[in-house]
Amino acid sequence: MHLLEVIDASFSYKSAKIFEHISISIGPGEVHCIIGPNGCGKTTLLDCILGILKFNAGEIKLMGRNINQYRIWEIANQMAYVPQSHAKTFPYTVLDIVLMGRASHTGMFSSPDMEDRAIAEDALAMVGLSRYKDRPYTQLSGGEGQLVMIARALAQQTPLIIMDEPTAHLDFKHELIVLETIVRLVRDTGLSVVMATHFPNHAFYFANHGINTFVALMSNHSFMAKGHPDNILTEENLQSVYNIYAKVVTQHIDEIGELKQIIPVGTLANNFQGGQTV
Numbered sequence: 411m412h413l414l415e416v417i418d419a420s421f422s423y424k425s426a427k428i429f430e431h432i433s434i435s436i437g438p439g440e441v442h443c444i445i446g447p448n449g450c451g452k453t454t455l456l457d458c459i460l461g462i463l464k465f466n467a468g469e470i471k472l473m474g475r476n477i478n479q480y481r482i483w484e485i486a487n488q489m490a491y492v493p494q495s496h497a498k499t500f501p502y503t504v505l506d507i508v509l510m511g512r513a514s515h516t517g518m519f520s521s522p523d524m525e526d527r528a529i530a531e532d533a534l535a536m537v538g539l540s541r542y543k544d545r546p547y548t549q550l551s552g553g554e555g556q557l558v559m560i561a562r563a564l565a566q567q568t569p570l571i572i573m574d575e576p577t578a579h580l581d582f583k584h585e586l587i588v589l590e591t592i593v594r595l596v597r598d599t600g601l602s603v604v605m606a607t608h609f610p611n612h613a614f615y616f617a618n619h620g621i622n623t624f625v626a627l628m629s630n631h632s633f634m635a636k637g638h639p640d641n642i643l644t645e646e647n648l649q650s651v652y653n654i655y656a657k658v659v660t661q662h663i664d665e666i667g668e669l670k671q672i673i674p675v676g677t678l679a680n681n682f683q684g685g686q687t688v
């Protein structure tokens with residue numbers, strides 16, 4: 411059974427059509443990367459899945475049932491969320507923020523117990539932030555705050571995590587920590603991830619590590635292509651969606667074998683054609 415299905419969904423802001431007839435199905439142990447230009451509607455789609463916005467048409471099924479049939483805490487036991495940015499309003503400690511991921515397990519009027527604390531501390535360790543657990547969240551950098559949001563989602567221990575550009579603020583090491591953590595959890599626990607990302611190479615990263623990976627390429631109010639990264643992240647598709655000239659290259663790395671990557675070369679507006687400026 412699919413964990414999550416979006417079926418023939420459409421969304422508009424008043425008269426501005428954002429997307430229509432979008433469908434996607436997420437099974438256990440799968441990573442789905444939603445990729446597309448700025449403003450194409452990736453966050454809007456995730457907000458609809460999370461119930462922050464409502465589709466104009468279409469349906470969401472969670473574990474085979476219409477999502478409207480679930481209570482909020484039941485959804486929170488299935489789906490965690492890593493937002494693109496998070497307002498740092500109150501100086502909660504980092505551990506308190508991560509413990510908020512336990513709320514659907516502890517209940518509204520109960521305090522987190524020792525087990526919740528241990529799970530939250532494990533989640534912080536996974537993203538390499540244990541040393542910050544007692545620091546006020548308001549004092550963290552953008553990248554550190556992003557890692558705390560990821561730890562909060564991991565502490566929620568759901569079968570599915572929705573991530574909106576989870577590595578946007580991260581340096582190379584922390585980006586790799588996040589990717590490695592996702593690979594480990596998908597392999598070890600069957601976690602599924604849906605992520606909006608501006609880094610198509612992430613999809614190749616997951617596929618290169620043997621993860622069941624899908625790319626949905628969003629453009630012109632729809633998914634113009636969906637499938638395995640090898641079939642979707644082609645030079646032709648990248649040119650058509652981004653108006654750029656890009657090369658897809660394969661490098662042999664001893665530890666992991668063939669590593670596929672995209673190298674963006676130039677914009678078509680800059681008269682790049684086949685790698686030659688004309």
Ligand SMILES: Nc1ncnc2c1ncn2[C@@H]1O[C@H](COP(=O)(O)OP(=O)(O)OP(=O)(O)O)[C@@H](O)[C@H]1O
Nearest residue numbers: 423426428446447448449450451452453454455606
């Ligand atoms: N509240 C709103 N009212 C009207 N239009 C909106 C609103 N929020 C977003 N939009 C527009 O909807 C479109 C889709 O926005 P969205 O944030 O979903 O794109 P995105 O693909 O996530 O972009 P990015 O990659 O830049 O994060 C954009 O053109 C945006 O300007």
